[in-house]
Amino acid sequence: MSMTIADIARLAGVSRATVSGVLNNNPTVSAKTKKRIAEIIEQHNFRPNEVARALALQHTALIALVIKDVSNPFYSKISLGVEQVCAEQGYSVIIGNSQQDVAREIDYLGLLERKRVDGMIILPLQAHEDYSLFKNLQKAGYPLVLLAEIPGIKTDLVRVDDEKGAYNATRHLLKLGRRNVVFVSGPETALASQRRLAGFQKAFEVEGMDFSARNIVAGGWRYQDGYNAGKKMFEQLLFVPDGVLCYNDSVAIGFIRALTEKGFRVPEIAVIGFDDAGAGAYLPTALTTVAQPAIQIGRLAALVLFRRIKNRTKKIEKIILDTELVVRESCGAHLTVPVEN
Amino acid sequence: MSMTIADIARLAGVSRATVSGVLNNNPTVSAKTKKRIAEIIEQHNFRPNEVARALALQHTALIALVIKDVSNPFYSKISLGVEQVCAEQGYSVIIGNSQQDVAREIDYLGLLERKRVDGMIILPLQAHEDYSLFKNLQKAGYPLVLLAEIPGIKTDLVRVDDEKGAYNATRHLLKLGRRNVVFVSGPETALASQRRLAGFQKAFEVEGMDFSARNIVAGGWRYQDGYNAGKKMFEQLLFVPDGVLCYNDSVAIGFIRALTEKGFRVPEIAVIGFDDAGAGAYLPTALTTVAQPAIQIGRLAALVLFRRIKNRTKKIEKIILDTELVVRESCGAHLTVPVEN
DNA sequence: CTAAAGATTTAAATCGGTTCAAATTCATGT
DNA sequence: ACATGAATTTGAACCGATTTAAATCTTTAG
Structure with missing residues (x-):
């Protein structure tokens, strides 16, 4: 159906090797044949088959x-x-x-x-x-x-550097005076979640704060996961945090939705996401987040x-x-004076 | 480097055609050779080169x-x-x-x-x-x-059906009593935007309302585009709408952000998006939208x-x-009694 | 004018599969 | 044991490019 290099060769009265030469701009084929054949190629709108090419070239x-x-x-x-x-x-x-x-x-x-x-x-x-x-x-x-x-x-x-990113974000929350801070984790199959948790935990240590299982809640990676995590938390009311670091922005957005539904507000509860991809920056209360490039x-x-x-x-x-902590509104930094320690 | 069908053929003491036969489960090759060769293939972890296959098969x-x-x-x-x-x-x-x-x-x-x-x-x-x-x-x-x-x-x-989708959404706003309704358009290179505009306009006609250039504002397709459109509108304050249909959800989210920054609120200004993809459903004021599957x-x-x-x-x-109008909170339907006409 | 050198072109092999006509092997009935 | 037909296997061509050694054509120098 479509033209092959052999067709062009026949049309030009030349060998396939020569046509291949002009296709690949091989210096060994003379300028004039190059031009002549290039025209024929152009005229017939010939495009070399890259499957064949891939086979010969092995890539x-x-x-x-x-x-x-x-x-x-x-x-x-x-x-x-x-x-x-x-x-x-x-x-x-x-x-x-x-x-x-x-x-x-x-x-x-x-x-x-x-x-x-x-x-x-x-x-x-x-x-x-x-x-x-x-x-x-x-x-x-x-x-x-x-x-x-x-x-x-x-x-x-x-x-x-997930750990450092989470560490900085957590310290930010802690510096802002938040004391009941939780990490909404990512999926278990994500190494990044473990790393972020490690950074989160490290910030607790550095600030000399106790860390317990209550400071972690199981999340996920989608809006719905964050929503579920928040819903569960604010329905049970076992532990109402004043600061939250989420595995990513989607989780943060879902979490914020859940918290809003239960009558809580951001940044009274401070929320920080991770990634800085998607809608976060455009939320009514813009999301503070650990930006990844x-x-x-x-x-x-x-x-x-x-x-x-x-x-x-x-x-x-x-x-x-490196990540960059992009401070917007959801962490309450614009309202609260940082606590020096 | 990696095995070829010829290697397997040699190993099995058989022709390439036969190996090809077992790869393609050709009924003409006997069950026993099939098994024997399949084992060899398994053993050497041979995977046929699909580039070569593509060339022969032409797909x-x-x-x-x-x-x-x-x-x-x-x-x-x-x-x-x-x-x-x-x-x-x-x-x-x-x-x-x-x-x-x-x-x-x-x-x-x-x-x-x-x-x-x-x-x-x-x-x-x-x-x-x-x-x-x-x-x-x-x-x-x-x-x-x-x-x-x-x-x-x-x-x-x-x-x-973009037109119908936009038409339904617009009628919804109009039925809710909104009278200053605008369409934040999409990119000019999107036919869908023209279609949605047509549906928007048709709703005006059907409701017997005047339609003018003021009812359209230039948007785009990204958060930022919606934000810019909103910012411009609420800075100039030439025309403050009470209802907005946006080209898509991203534009709606950006637009809502702009309006929030200027001290306006949703659903006092009712906003409807299009697509139902992304964060809309999880906004603090959940986005009403024309859902596309x-x-x-x-x-x-x-x-x-x-x-x-x-x-x-x-x-x-x-x-x-067909699209489906997913009524959530941003259009204010849960607050307002529909206007009958 | 011719040989040597240099420039171009080409024939044939190759990449790794599939396919089909022809060859070979096998099974069956007598 | 043998002819016959069915089942299986195989050799060779093909898919459409690239590549290289060999062949051919041009120049250039003597």
Whole structure:
């Protein structure tokens, strides 16, 4: 149906090799044939079949990005960054949503072997029984960039310093005089949640405050998860906090909704989110949050991946970016004088 | 480096054709060889190269989804739906963000010819100088499903009845007694915005109300666009509305933020969004909105695309879904008695 | 005018699968 | 034991590009 290089060769009265030469701007083909054939190509609107090209060249100009769920604003921004630099480099990106499901994630990992994508950026779940698959893939030389560590594996990595981010946010709350502060956690399969919890806890220590199980409540990563957590908390009223650090902005937004429904208000209850993706900045009471440079994370991950694709021997890159506490209204900083200690 | 079908053939002392037979579960190869070779394949963890397969079979098991911006919650939900059914069918999806840029969109269109993706789902911009590219692609038999009409082209299409959706929402506001109602428009390159405006306007007619340019304000599609529109409006105070229909939820959220900053409140000013994707339902004053079944749209688009991929002769499918007005708090329906007319 | 050097072009192999006509093996009935 | 037909396997072509050694064509110098 569509033209092939052989058709063009026939039309031009020349060999396929020559046509290939002009396609790839090979200096060995003369300027005049180049022009002549280029015209014929143009005329017939011939586009070389990249599948055939991929087979011959052993690379597909495709990479895969596997995240939990593009409909989460933070991940969608990462994907935007990834796609940006891929487009610049002439690559396309296959996107996979693991949906927090290990089986799906494993399935996507298979794209490396099956579809021969040139590399993969992946936010691995922390729920695998073992990580030999990752280990094997990496040992087999497949370019892999992670967005979160995997136990016992050294690979290129781009992430943010979750612990420090949570630590700073928590200290901020504490400095503002909040004393009943809780952390609404993320999904158990997220290493980032554990890290943020660690930072949260550390702030308690540093401020010399007691920390107990009451300071943690189980959350999740979606609006609904935050809402549920808040609902439960404000229905039972076992413990009414005056400060809350949430796993991410979506959880914070859901939590705030729940608290509002029960007649409480922000920032009387101070709330801080994490990510700074999505609607937070535009809430009626704008959300204070630990901002991650999501697009930048995506861009860097892609850049690191390309470096690895091009140069298989280079040593491992581990990029850990800083977060930034973006103080808006929901933490009450604009109302309260910080407590010095 | 990695195993090929020839390696397996050699290992099994059999021809490549036979190995291919077991890979494709060809009934002509005997059960015992099938088992024997399957074991060898398993043992060596051989995965056939799908690039080679794609070349031979002339299909890649890839489709492309081109939207404006995955980081918009509505599009990300569509992409989720698309990916769901693709995963079920063993397809992968390449995602492209046109970013409202015609050149980028055209570039992505090229994936059909270049990367030989088996089909494409695309939300075309309305800013092309001409649509011959689409026309040619479609004439050349490339499977194409649109998420918005293109002037003068008949292709498979899945979308929502924007006009009716906006009409219903507007009537709702009007019935609630709101008299100074405005439409915060979407980007000019979005046909959907024009359709929603038409529905908005029609409601005015039906209610026998005057409609003028004051009833439209230029918006956009992001939080920031809604915010800017609101800010401008409430700074100038030329016209303070008591009801607002926004192009989408993001615009509504931004608009509400602007109005809040200026000391106004929702639902004293009633606000309705469009899409029902993202944070709307979890705002302190939950957003009333015209809900689109985004995931379903994605799923249907993918399903239609697969039908077209499999059966090139079938006639065109045009699926127009209904929206649903989800009444929450931001339109004030829970406070106001509807006005009968 | 011719040989050597340099510039271009080409034939054929290759990438790793699928497919189909032809060849081979197997089973059955006599 | 043998002919026959069915079941299975295989060789070779093909998908559409790239690549490289060899062939051919141009220049240039002597």
